[in-house]
Amino acid sequence: MIIVINDVPGMAADPDKIQAFSNILMAFGEGKHVLWMPSKKVLEIIESGEFSGRNLKILHELKDSARLTKSILNEFDFFIDVDFTTRSSTGFVEPNRLVLSYFHFVDSASVQLPIFVAENLSDIDFYILGSKVHLREKKLLSAYDVSFRHIAGGGNTTITSFRYNLLRNELVLCVLDSDKKHPAAGVQTTAARFSKYPLGWGVNYWLHILECTEAENLVPWKVAEAVLSEIPGTVCQKFLQLTPEIRRYVDHKEGLTYSNALDADAQHGAEFWAAHFPAVFEPESWICEPLGARFLEKCIEFMSGITIHKLAEMIDDRDMPYVNLCRMVASWGVGPKRAIR
Template sequence: MVIQLSRELIESINNNHPNQDEIDALEYIALCRKEGSQVITGNRQVIKHIISTSGLTNRAKSIYKRIYEDVTKNRHINKYVSHVINVIRPYGESEKRRGETTYIDVPLNRFRNPSLIQNTVLLVENVDDAKVYNKIAKYYAYSENVSTNIEYSVIQGGGGNIHDQLEQFQRRNDRIVMCLVDSDKKHPSDELGQTAQNALSTYDEECSLCHLVILKEHELENLIPVYFLRRSTNSNTQERSAVENIDSLSKVEDLSKIRKFIDIKNGTKLGEIVDGFRDVDNVELRYLSQAFSSIHYDCVHPPNCQSPEQCRCTINHPVGANNTANAIQSVSQSPLGHIDEHINQSLSIAWKSLGRTIYSWLCSSMPVRS
């Protein structure tokens, strides 16, 4: 994450004679940059003032000289991130100032805690999910031609207790944490699934160091390009047929919204999503009967599914948990250029939007080698 040393530190560090709390905090920030766990930057005048501060070790001063040298390189990084930690005067008030970029004011004295300068915690439902989120963040950085250095410590919360782990991190408020969960929504206006509801009810937006992201899509699998799903299924199987149906949804603009909410692993019936698309003027459902012979014309002109629980109109058969897991693994191992060749425009937009946020919380620096 970008940690920015604010101008007000010049006046607040007691005329080059800071107290021990401030010295310890500045030492830990230097250590953070040395290890490369976060991106440390700031105004040149601020950094020069810190370098001249008495009480700092020579090792720390040499690291701040490196930060000073990197100011030009990092000068524009704030425009590529959604969140920045802004280090303010000691014992000031923590605050989030929201805008196109959200600045999170954190008092200098908070950095006396060595936990705060470790890699960002990536709290996810499944460890394998983290590999794809990492790739999505790097894809965003790749597309913007900025550094793709990313470091994090992954913690698997599991669907049942991820909100408990989030609550513990918020209570301690001593680690930088990003939590990502599936929405499990079946259509745009659907309620969040239980895991997302629990996480949202636990999340404290004013907690300065934690951030929750609920996917706009049904789940992570909806962000996997068709190319990788196809590679993970055998030809002439029902699973491959399901992938081709998903491909049809991806290619038709009027059906792309539905593609975001189908259950790729377990399959989707029309009756499961119809409540979200009952408007007679909604073209998504009307196009479905043209795209798939399994969708009955009378069910969607206008949408009048009478018994969703007994629906036999199949949008997509299950691709299967093993096949989707293999697709996720394939994505995580693929070069960014290869992904860029095989991702369609709508998914590319979704990856870049989500990637900007993930990148903001996970971006890091190359370690300083002494």
């Protein structure tokens, strides 16, 4: 994450402020977070003699990197603005500031890597790969990386993990499948258990439920084509006939027949599938053939096996929902690629 400290009024006389600042400084030095502070303010702290040893070395690095770090603030969806004037956190402030009190950081546990909660560890890997494409697009890949503590588990485990980490004062990013197979359907299973939590920004969290069915629906088109082209038969051909709108609600693992699509229209009282396919379509013909239970894993293996530069070249305008989500993931997990030695 990017942490911004504009000033530290009264720090010398307040042990809690000193502790919070020291914890943030150490996390920056360990490469867990990006830190920016006006170089003039950093110099004042250096000259105060309050810090020595490793902390002093990190302060000098913070001062020297201030101009470059400031230039990247607007390349991400948000940054943490630490308020040293109050013990109460404000929360998210439009357009791009998560305002937290210094008191949040008095416990060193609060400056560890952020928590990423999802239903499967593979989902997290998938989104992190996309977040690195964002770094590449902003020419930041050589100096920065994206890292989290990964928390996964389906069913009740997901909501339990989410609540548990919030109670521990953690900062939590949570991305869930909607499991919707029709635009008129409500969110299903795991996501439905989060109904008490507002979507988007909440207290110490950002919660997102996919507008499509699940992570598989966001696999970049050219990546999917590369993976499916290795399968004999018409699987790839059928997949490439889909439009982005149709693909959004197709169950990639199980596939979708025309008759099942019409049944979904009837169940939800809205013609979505029928509006996209002619009535002469054979009832048992495939709109999308089953891509298999390991489709996402195979795509992740493919994406991991090529460079981020090559992956970026395989992403186009059809993949904007994935691109936009991964920009937020990058904003949560960005940190220096190297610790300060």
